[in-house]
Amino acid sequence: xxSVTQMEGPVTLSEEAFLTINCxxxxxxxxxxxWYVQYPGEGLQLLLKATxxxxxxxxxxxEATYRKETTSFHLEKGSVQVSDSAVYFxxxxxxxxxxxxxxxxxxxxxxxxxx
Amino acid sequence: xxxxxQSPRHEVTEMGQEVTLRCKPISxxxxxxxxxxxxxxxxxLLIYFNNNVPIDDSGMPEDRFxxxxxxxxxxxxxxQPSEPRDSAVYFxxxxxxxxNTIYFGEGSWxxxx
Numbered sequence: 001x002x003s004v005t006q007m008e009g010p011v012t013l014s015e016e017a018f019l020t021i022n023c024x025x026x027x028x029x030x031x032x033x034x035w036y037v038q039y040p041g042e043g044l045q046l047l048l049k050a051t052x053x054x055x056x057x058x059x060x061x062x063e064a065t066y067r068k069e070t071t072s073f074h075l076e077k078g079s080v081q082v083s084d085s086a087v088y089f090x091x092x093x094x095x096x097x098x099x100x101x102x103x104x105x106x107x108x109x110x111x112x113x114x115x
Numbered sequence: 116x117x118x119x120x121q122s123p124r125h126e127v128t129e130m131g132q133e134v135t136l137r138c139k140p141i142s143x144x145x146x147x148x149x150x151x152x153x154x155x156x157x158x159x160l161l162i163y164f165n166n167n168v169p170i171d172d173s174g175m176p177e178d179r180f181x182x183x184x185x186x187x188x189x190x191x192x193x194x195q196p197s198e199p200r201d202s203a204v205y206f207x208x209x210x211x212x213x214x215n216t217i218y219f220g221e222g223s224w225x226x227x228x
Contacts, residue, residue, distance in 0.1 A: 034216075042222075044206065044208075046218070049216065093217075102148075
């Protein structure tokens with residue numbers, strides 16, 4: 001079945017550092033890929049998405065490129081801020097399980113940004 | 116536009132009591148999902164509905180859990196009887212159609228003591 005693997009956290013960075021959070025997936029067919037962010041005490045918010053190979057999703061300085069050849073969707077940001085501290089979830093929908101909208105989540109990666 | 120609305124936001128209950136969590140999806144969305152989040156198991160899909168019909172309830176942990184969607188604007192997740200291991204954050208989410216973005220509510224934080 002479908003699965004998503006994320007790098008273990010927590011990731012601790014200094015403000016203005018470069019961020020990469022790795023995400024790889026297993027799916028057949030053509031899944032859509034997502035990054036969601038969860039701030040402390042809140043629900044999940046969509047950060048960005050990509051629906052086909054080579055698409056780049058971007059939002060708020062974050063970006064991720066759908067790489068079918070490496071089955072990856074790594075999240076990057078050139079200069080992180082303290083306000084980016086949160087848990088980041090990689091997810092996919094569709095793919096093997098079909099099911100249209102069912103989201104399969106990774107385990108989440110906690111990011112801590114310090115001054 | 117109002118997002119997905121969940122209630123209660125926080126609930127503390129005693130073991131053995133019935134718990135009912137409520138959700139109002141975004142108007143016009145055809146899909147509704149219930150997820151559970153715990154430290155140990157992460158985010159788990161419990162059940163989802165399409166046009167008020169349950170499509171996949173394979174994630175519902177046991178018979179103590181039940182979910183209903185009597186109309187397009189309301190769903191409930193019920194736990195009866197509740198147990199301490201049910202303590203978690205329960206998220207409701209909705210989506211307009213297959214393949215589209217899923218929008219989450221702010222969650223119901225359940226503690227069973």
